[in-house]
Amino acid sequence: MIKGWYRGILTIITTLVLFFTQVGGSAALAAAGVTPFGPERFAHAHATYVITTKSRYYRQIWQSAISAWNKTGAFHFKAGTKRDAQIDLETASKSQAARLGEDVGLTEYTAQNDYLTKVTAMLNPSLLQTYGYSHSDDLHVAEHELGHTMGLAHNPAKQSVMYYRNRAVGIQKVDIEGVQLRYRTPAGQSAK
Ligand SMILES: [Zn+2]
Numbered sequence: 001m002i003k004g005w006y007r008g009i010l011t012i013i014t015t016l017v018l019f020f021t022q023v024g025g026s027a028a029l030a031a032a033g034v035t036p037f038g039p040e041r042f043a044h045a046h047a048t049y050v051i052t053t054k055s056r057y058y059r060q061i062w063q064s065a066i067s068a069w070n071k072t073g074a075f076h077f078k079a080g081t082k083r084d085a086q087i088d089l090e091t092a093s094k095s096q097a098a099r100l101g102e103d104v105g106l107t108e109y110t111a112q113n114d115y116l117t118k119v120t121a122m123l124n125p126s127l128l129q130t131y132g133y134s135h136s137d138d139l140h141v142a143e144h145e146l147g148h149t150m151g152l153a154h155n156p157a158k159q160s161v162m163y164y165r166n167r168a169v170g171i172q173k174v175d176i177e178g179v180q181l182r183y184r185t186p187a188g189q190s191a192k
Pocket residue numbers: 013014015016144148154164
């Protein structure tokens with residue numbers, strides 16, 4: 001999958017692990033700061049995508065996550081073609097699932113001079129099913145991976161869709177602000 005990609009930096013962001021416990025602690029009450037981002041971004045606050053998974057269920061999950069982000073107005077995901085879309089949204093094949101290990105989602109990208117050129121995000125259906133993720137949990141995982149496709153990093157706070165073990169939380173104000181700040185900030189600069 002990686003071989004045909006053009007030269008550039010290949011980075012792998014592993015994400016969302018399982019065993020998310022709903023035990024509320026004081027950490028959960030701490031106010032979340034604006035979601036941080038890395039140095040990479042798309043040239044503009046919009047990009048084309050194609051959903052390549054064959055699964056009707058996961059196509060719908062990706063589509064709902066796209067709609068949820070588009071509704072925020074911070075970034076626009078526009079339907080593209082399989083040949084030239086900037087973002088490819090998939091589900092993991094058996095061999096990919098083995099590579100994902102305990103991760104329910106994964107986003108990989110190539111970038112040149114900190115500009116994203118090609119991004120692939122995948123969901124890991126076998127783990128999502130094994131651990132009993134609900135439809136809304138699945139949607140949150142897809143929203144999280146889309147956050148990475150735009151350049152967002154993990155938010156240390158639990159009240160963010162970008163918390164690394166997030167399962168129950170959808171797109172929050174801090175996440176929208178993170179995207180807005182990402183696209184007001186030049187490529188090459190990151191924010192913690
Ligand atoms: Zn992640």
